[in-house]
Amino acid sequence: MKKRLFFLLLSLALLLSGCRLLPEVNVATPAQSDTAIWAMDTRMELRLYGDSTGAVMTDLTGQINALDQALSVTSASSALTSLNETGRSEDVRIVSLVSAAQKISALTDGALDITLYPVSRAWGFTTQTYQIPETEALDALRELVGMDKITLGEESVCLAEGTKLDFGALAKGYAADLCRRRVEDAELSALLSLGGNIQTVGSKPDGSAWVIGVQDPDDMEHFALTLNITGSKAVVTSGDYQRYFMEDDVRYCHIIDPKTLAPVRGTLRSVTVIADSGLTADGLSTALFVMGRAAGEALWRQRGDFEAIWMEADGSVWVTPGLTVTPGERPVYTVAR
Ligand code: ADP
Numbered sequence: 569m570k571k572r573l574f575f576l577l578l579s580l581a582l583l584l585s586g587c588r589l590l591p592e593v594n595v596a597t598p599a600q601s602d603t604a605i606w607a608m609d610t611r612m613e614l615r616l617y618g619d620s621t622g623a624v625m626t627d628l629t630g631q632i633n634a635l636d637q638a639l640s641v642t643s644a645s646s647a648l649t650s651l652n653e654t655g656r657s658e659d660v661r662i663v664s665l666v667s668a669a670q671k672i673s674a675l676t677d678g679a680l681d682i683t684l685y686p687v688s689r690a691w692g693f694t695t696q697t698y699q700i701p702e703t704e705a706l707d708a709l710r711e712l713v714g715m716d717k718i719t720l721g722e723e724s725v726c727l728a729e730g731t732k733l734d735f736g737a738l739a740k741g742y743a744a745d746l747c748r749r750r751v752e753d754a755e756l757s758a759l760l761s762l763g764g765n766i767q768t769v770g771s772k773p774d775g776s777a778w779v780i781g782v783q784d785p786d787d788m789e790h791f792a793l794t795l796n797i798t799g800s801k802a803v804v805t806s807g808d809y810q811r812y813f814m815e816d817d818v819r820y821c822h823i824i825d826p827k828t829l830a831p832v833r834g835t836l837r838s839v840t841v842i843a844d845s846g847l848t849a850d851g852l853s854t855a856l857f858v859m860g861r862a863a864g865e866a867l868w869r870q871r872g873d874f875e876a877i878w879m880e881a882d883g884s885v886w887v888t889p890g891l892t893v894t895p896g897e898r899p900v901y902t903v904a905r
Pocket residue numbers: 679680681682684688734735736737738763764765805806807810811822823824825826850853854858
C-alpha cells in the first residue's frame with residue numbers, strides 16, 4: 569500500500585511540476601545517467617552527461633537530501649525548526665538563505681517574505697487542511713510577519729518573538745545552485761529538474777541547445793511553449809495551479825501576498841524566471857507572481873539580469889525579448905524593452 573502511494577505521489581509530482589524536461593528522462597545512452605529522487609516534497613530528476621558520473625550523482629542526491637532535512641519546516645529535528653523554536657541559528661545555509669531573501673525582498677517591494685509561515689499555516693497550506701481564516705486571526709498574525717522581524721548578523725540569524733521562517737520559495741533554487749557547483753567542479757554537463765525548478769549545467773554534449781518545456785497552467789500534460797537555453801541557467805516557475813484549493817469558485821493558491829496575508833488573486837496563472845542563479849530565479853519567480861505583470865516588467869526593465877515569462881488567465885503569454893521560445897497554441901507576445 570505504501571509503495572502504491574509512493575508511486576502515485578511520484579506520478580502526481582510529474583504532473584505538478586511547473587517546468588519539465590524534454591524529452592522524458594528514461595532513455596539512457598552510454599554517456600548519460602539518470603536518477604529520480606523524492607525530496608523537498610516533489611519528484612526530482614537528475615541527468616548527468618559524461619562517463620564515470622556515479623560519484624557525482626551520489627554527491628548530488630546526498631546534498632539535496634541533506635538540505636531537505638535541514639530546511640524542512642515540519643521535521644522536529646531540522647535546523648530550520650530549531651531556528652523557529654529558539655529564535656536563533658548559526659547554520660551557514662540558513663544565514664545564506666536569509667541574506668538572499670533580504671536582497672530579493674528589497675528588490676521586489678517586499679513581495680518575497682519568508683516570515684509568512686504562520687499565515688500559510690492559518691490557510692491550511694502546510695497541512696493540506698485548507699480553510700479561509702477569520703479576519704481577526706489574520707490580523708493577530710500580522711505582528712509576527714515582515715522581513716524586519718529578522719536580524720541578520722555576520723554568522724547568525726535572530727527572529728523576533730513568535731516569528732517563524734519558511735524557505736519554500738527558495739530551497740529548490742538553493743539546492744540547484746549547490747548541485748550546479750558540484751557538476752561544474754567535475755567538469756560535467758547536467759540537466760536537473762527539481763520540481764518546478766530546472767537547472768542546466770554546461771553544454772549539451774551534442775552541441776544543441778537545452779530545450780525546456782514550460783507547462784500550460786490549464787493543461788499540465790502539455791507545454792504552453794518551449795524554451796531554448798544555452799549554457800548554465802536556472803528556469804523556475806511559480807504558479808497557482810500546483811498547490812491550491814477552491815471554494816465558491818474562487819481559487820486560493822499557496823503563494824501569499826504579504827500585503828493582504830491572503831493567497832495572491834491577480835490575473836496571472838504563472839511566472840517563469842530565467843537567471844544565472846537558481847536561488848535568484850526561485851525567489852524572483854515567487855515575488856513576480858505576487859507583484860503582477862506590470863510591476864514585474866518594470867523590475868525586468870530596471871535590472872536586465874533575468875528573463876521572464878508571464879502566463880495570464882486570459883490565455884496570453886508574455887515573454888521578455890532575450891528568450892528564444894517556440895510557441896504552442898497560446899498567443900505569445902514580446903514585452904517591450
Ligand atoms: P514551489 O515551491 O511550489 O515551486 P514557489 O517557489 O513559488 O513554489 O514557493 C511557494 C512557497 O513559498 C509556498 O508554498 C510557501 O511555503 C512560501 N511562500 C508563499 N508565499 C510566499 C511569499 N510571498 N514569499 C515567500 N515565500 C512564500
